[in-house]
Amino acid sequence: MCLLAMSNSLLQSAKKVILTEAQAVMMLADGLDQSFIDACQLIQNCTGKVVLIGMGKSGHIAGKIAATFASTGTPAFAVHPGEAGHGDLGMITQEDVVIAISYSGESDEIMTLIPIIKRLGILIIGMTKNVNSSIGRISNVHLDVSVEKEACPHNLAPTSSTTVALVMGDTLAISLLINKGFSVDDFARSHPSGTLGRRLLTLVSTIMKIGDDIPIVSADTKLLDALLIMSQKTLGMVLITNNNNILKGIFTDGDLRRVLETYPNIQSLTISKVMTPNCQSISKDRPAMAAVQMMDEFNLNSLPVVDDNNQVVGAINTHTLMQAKII
The missing domain is CATH 3.40.50.10490 (Glucose-6-phosphate isomerase like protein; domain 1)
Incomplete structure (x- = not known):
């Protein structure tokens, strides 16, 4: 044959x-x-x-x-x-x-x-x-x-x-x-080991960037200064807060490309003029997989982490999730 x-x-x-x-x-x-x-x-x-x-x-x-x-x-x-x-x-x-x-x-x-x-x-x-x-x-x-x-x-x-x-x-x-x-949580408790258990049990709080690692600026910060902080913190974003650390908006790498296409001169721009207000955020007590799902749904690469008062307590991005082997 x-x-x-x-x-x-x-x-x-x-x-x-x-x-x-x-x-x-x-x-x-x-x-x-x-x-x-x-x-x-x-x-x-x-x-x-x-x-x-x-x-x-x-x-x-x-x-x-x-x-x-x-x-x-x-x-x-x-x-x-x-x-x-x-x-x-x-x-x-x-x-x-x-x-x-x-x-x-x-x-x-x-x-x-x-x-x-x-x-x-x-x-x-x-x-x-x-x-x-x-x-x-x-x-x-x-x-x-x-x-x-x-x-x-x-x-x-x-x-x-x-x-x-x-x-x-x-x-x-x-x-x-x-x-x-x-439930999913019940299933997770039966599978604590390996990739499946890690994805189901890991909380945002255990993988998020905290303290000085969070790229935070005030609303009146010059865009160029905000970009410097965004580069230093390597999360591909900066979070904009008020004096009480309450989240007001976010500015990302993707936003920068759009700004450069829209504004011929960015020297005098403040971050408040080009940030995305009312942005998506997540609680630190949520499963990390919930962050993955939210980022997929809204086509995001990064998320601020806030408490019940909308005060910034952390930040995560796609790389953070990859390092934790969630994705």
């Missing part, structure tokens, strides 16, 4: 896989019914944790669903059914809810654990293709994750079925997130 023919064949195979799995997910959406609502209510009423159990490929899906639950406000963990029979079952308590994932619904490793789980009075949500399977019959709530066919051309390798199970888990987790009002 020539290279071009092989490339075309690979692309066609890839597209067929994607379309097959996409169709399976769409069928899942069409098939949601009261059982899904019952499962959500069962999980929401749980006073313990959600325990995910699956064998083989379903075990990998169980781990991912447990991680999604945990990061979106529903305490959860995954247990390998083989290890559970050798001590890990002690991690499960009477307050927990078990989600048993098995496409066939006949996993021997899971069925071995069912009598003990039932004896503890733990409620079970089964995710299988058949409500009349062994796991389907013993489940308090059954979620249908059946698919017409796997993406595997031999209809053997778990592909569409594992995708649908994963999507069902995401659907449960996000539906519960929305129902309980899980």
